[in-house]
Amino acid sequence: MNGNEHDYSRESNPTRAALEHQLARVEGGDHALAFASGMAAISTTILSLVPPSGHVVSSDSIYSGTEKLLTELAAGHFECDVDFVDAREPENVAAAVDEDTDLVWAETPTNPLMRLCDIGAIAAVTDEYGIPFGVDSTFASPYFQAPLELGADIVVHSTTKYINGHSDSTGGAVITDDDGVFDRLAFSQRVGLGNMLSPFDCYLVGRGLKTLPARMEHHEANARAVAEFLEEHDRVARVYYPGLKSYPQHELASEQMSGYSGMLSFEFDGSPVELEAFIEGLEVFTPGASLGGTESLIEVPSLMIPDEIGHGEETAEIPETLVRVSVGLEDPDDLCEDFRTALP
Numbered sequence: 001m002n003g004n005e006h007d008y009s010r011e012s013n014p015t016r017a018a019l020e021h022q023l024a025r026v027e028g029g030d031h032a033l034a035f036a037s038g039m040a041a042i043s044t045t046i047l048s049l050v051p052p053s054g055h056v057v058s059s060d061s062i063y064s065g066t067e068k069l070l071t072e073l074a075a076g077h078f079e080c081d082v083d084f085v086d087a088r089e090p091e092n093v094a095a096a097v098d099e100d101t102d103l104v105w106a107e108t109p110t111n112p113l114m115r116l117c118d119i120g121a122i123a124a125v126t127d128e129y130g131i132p133f134g135v136d137s138t139f140a141s142p143y144f145q146a147p148l149e150l151g152a153d154i155v156v157h158s159t160t161k162y163i164n165g166h167s168d169s170t171g172g173a174v175i176t177d178d179d180g181v182f183d184r185l186a187f188s189q190r191v192g193l194g195n196m197l198s199p200f201d202c203y204l205v206g207r208g209l210k211t212l213p214a215r216m217e218h219h220e221a222n223a224r225a226v227a228e229f230l231e232e233h234d235r236v237a238r239v240y241y242p243g244l245k246s247y248p249q250h251e252l253a254s255e256q257m258s259g260y261s262g263m264l265s266f267e268f269d270g271s272p273v274e275l276e277a278f279i280e281g282l283e284v285f286t287p288g289a290s291l292g293g294t295e296s297l298i299e300v301p302s303l304m305i306p307d308e309i310g311h312g313e314e315t316a317e318i319p320e321t322l323v324r325v326s327v328g329l330e331d332p333d334d335l336c337e338d339f340r341t342a343l344p
C-alpha cells in the first residue's frame with residue numbers, strides 16, 4: 001500500500017519535519033529531532049545511548065534537571081555509573097573515561113555558573129575511544145556556538161529558551177551528524193517514548209527561529225552593557241560573563257563562540273536579607289526561573305529554587321548570593337538604571 005509520507009503524527013508530522021529540517025540546518029547537522037521539552041531531549045539521549053549499568057562521564061556543572069536525571073534516574077534506577085568531573089580541564093575528562101564509557105556529557109556555558117568547556121579538546125578525547133560526546137548548548141544558542149563543527153557528536157537545546165524565544169512554548173531539540181545515534185534516538189522517540197514536540201509548538205518554535213539572529217545580537221549587546229555596569233558596582237563582588245575581559249575563561253569563549261550570548265550571573269556583596277530586598281526593589285527585571293525570552297528575568301538559585309543548589313557533593317557548588325540574569329530585549333539604559341536604583 002502506498003501510504004502518505006506523514007501517515008501518523010507521532011511517527012511523522014509535516015510541521016515537525018519542517019522544524020527539524022530547520023534545526024539541523026542552523027546547527028550544521030545532518031539530523032534533528034524536536035522534543036516536548038529540553039529535558040525530554042536530554043533524557044531520551046542519555047537513556048537511549050547508555051545501557052543499564054553503563055558508564056557516563058558528565059561535567060560537574062550542569063542544569064539541575066540533568067543532574068537529577070543522572071543521579072536519580074540513570075544512577076539510582078538504571079544503576080549506571082556516573083562520574084562528575086570539572087570539565088573546564090579536558091584532562092579531567094580524559095582521566096575519567098575508558099573504552100567502556102558509553103557517553104560524555106557537558107554543557108557550555110553552564111547554568112548558572114557560566115563555566116565553559118573546550119569542546120574541541122574533549123572531542124579529541126572521546127574520538128580516541130569512539131565515545132559519543134553530547135553538548136547542551138542552550139545558553140549559547142545555535143547563533144553563537146556550533147558544537148558539531150568543533151567535534152561534538154550530539155547537540156541539545158532547550159528550545160523553551162532562546163530558540164523559541166517568546167516564553168510561550170516548552171520544547172527541546174537534538175541535532176547530530178551520527179546516523180547510528182540518530183536512528184536510536186528517533187526509534188526511542190517515535191516508537192517508544194512518544195515525547196515529541198506537538199505540531200502547534202513546532203510552528204511556534206519555527207517562528208521563533210526566524211528572528212534568532214536579530215534577538216541574539218540584541219541580547220548580547222544588552223548583556224554586555226549590564227555586565228560592564230555590574231562590574232563597576234561596589235555591591236557586586238564578582239560578575240560571571242564570558243564576554244568580560246576579566247572573565248577567567250574569556251579567551252576560550254572568544255575562540256569557540258562567535259559571541260557571548262545574553263546570560264550572566266553575579267555575586268551580590270551583602271546578606272541574604274539585603275539580597276531579597278534588592279530583588280524586590282527591581283521593576284524592569286522580573287523574578288523568574290526561565291530564560292532566553294524577550295523580557296529580562298532574574299533568579300537567585302539559593303532563594304527561589306533551593307533544589308537548584310544541587311547535592312553539593314559531586315557537582316559544583318553554587319554561591320548563596322549568586323544572582324542569575326537573563327538579559328532581555330529592553331532598552332539597556334533602563335536595565336542598568338533598574339539595577340542602579342535597586343542595589344543598596
Ligand SMILES: *Cc1c(COP(=O)(O)O)cnc(C)c1O
Nearest residue numbers: 037038039063111138158160171
Ligand atoms: C532550561 C534548560 C534545560 C531544560 O529544558 P526544559 O525545556 O525546561 O525541559 C536544559 N538545559 C539548560 C542549560 C537549560 O537552561
